[in-house]
Amino acid sequence: MTKPRVILADDHTLVVEGFRKLLEEEFDLVGTVEDGRALLKTAPTLQPDVVLLDIAMPSLNGIEAARQLKKMMPEVKIIFVTMHADPAYVTEGFRAGASGYLLKRSAAAELVQAIQVVLKGQHYVTPLITMDLVRALLEDSPEHQSKPAPLTPRQREVLQLVAEGQSLKEIANTLKISVKTVEFHKAQIMEQLDLHTTAELTKYAIAHGFTSP
Amino acid sequence: MTKPRVILADDHTLVVEGFRKLLEEEFDLVGTVEDGRALLKTAPTLQPDVVLLDIAMPSLNGIEAARQLKKMMPEVKIIFVTMHADPAYVTEGFRAGASGYLLKRSAAAELVQAIQVVLKGQHYVTPLITMDLVRALLEDSPEHQSKPAPLTPRQREVLQLVAEGQSLKEIANTLKISVKTVEFHKAQIMEQLDLHTTAELTKYAIAHGFTSP
C-alpha cells in the first residue's frame, strides 16, 4: 500500500520542520506551503489526499483557502491545525468544508490518528474541544445558512489583504486584477458594512478574524 | 563532551513534539513544560543550560517567566521562540534577560544555531527582525525603565484619531490645524514606527492601547 499524500500549510517554518518529522514515517508529505494562496496554486499539481492547514496565515487565511480548495478539489480532506480553540473558528472551519480540527496543543499522536480517521470519510475533532459543537453543527439542518457571511469570497480576500497592510496596487498585483477592481471591492465592502475609513475596515477585519492585531 | 541541557516551554504540545525531534540530536532535552509557572518550578531541579520559551503561555507568560527565572538562575541562557514579531515584544523580551529571539517562522537551522550562539555568551536574533532594535536596546543606558511610548503628545493624539476612523480632514477640524499638518504628523509616526499603510498604523494603535478593536 502506498502512503497517503499530505500537504502542510503553515507559515511557521520551525513548526513545519517539526511536523515533517512527525509525519514522515506514516505519510508522504508531498509539499509544504506558507500561505493559503500558495496552497491553492500548488494543490492541483501535488494531488494530495489530505491537507493540514493553519487558520492564521498571511495573504490568504486558512478558512478562505479551505473554502476555495474544497470547491476546486472536493475529494481532498482538510484538517485544521491551529491555536484557535474559539468555537467561532471551529464552526467556520467545518462550514468551509473541513473534516478535522486539531489544536497545536493537541497530542502528537492525534495528528496521525486524525489523518487516518478523515481518510476513512469520518470527522475528527480534538477532545480538547467540546464535541457538542460539531454535533450541533452537523445535525443542524443543512440549511443553517442563517448568515452566509455578509461578504463574497473576493471581498473577503481583499479585506484580508487591506487589513494586512498592503496597498491597493500591491493587492492588485497579488490578485492579478486591475487596481480599479480592487478599489471597487474595497468600496463595496465599506458600503455594505457602513465603514468609512481604512482604519475602521482594519478594525472590522481584526474583530472578525481576517487578520491578527 | 556532554550535550547542553535544554528545557522547552510551550503550551502547544504538537509543536513541542516536533521541536523534540529537531533538538534531540544536538542537545539533551531534559524537560518540557506547558507554562511559565511550571518552568519556574522545574528549572532549579533540571539545571538547564538553555531555556526555549514561547511568550504566549497560560498561567504565567514567557516574558514574566523569563524575568523571574533570570533572577533565580542568572547563568541560564534564555531564548524566545514565538510568533510575535512586534518590536514591543522583542524589546520586552531582551529587557527580561533573554539572550536570543526567534520566530516560529524562522528556519529550523536557526534553532540549533541560536542555542550554540547564546551558549558562547553572545546574543542571537533572527534576521527576520531588524537588528537595529537590539543594538539600540543594549547600547542604550541600562536604566531605561519603561519608555513612555516613542511618540510626542501631538503624534499620539493624531494616531488615536486616525485609528478611530477619522479622515485627515476631520482630524484637522478636530484639532483646529491644517490638513497638511495632520498629514505631516501621520507621516512622522509612520516613519518612526516603520509602518507604511493606514492598516498597519491602526493595528499598532490597537496593540498599544490607543484605541479598542
Next chain:
DNA sequence: AGATGAACTCGGGGAATTCCTAGGTGCCGA
C-alpha cells in the same frame, strides 16, 4: 545673547485612493 534642537505648523506637486458609472460573466429559475 546666541546657538541648538525638538516639536509643531504649512505649501506644492505628484501619487494613491475614492466616487460614480458601466460592461461582462456565470448561474438559476420562469
Next chain:
DNA sequence: TCGGCACCTAGGAATTCCCCGAGTTCATCT
C-alpha cells in the same frame, strides 16, 4: 432559452493622501 441577479471587472473625474521642503515657536545649553 431567456431574463434576472449576483458577482467580478474596469475607466474617468474628483478627492485625498503621501513626499519633498521650509518657517515658527520655545525650552535648553554654552
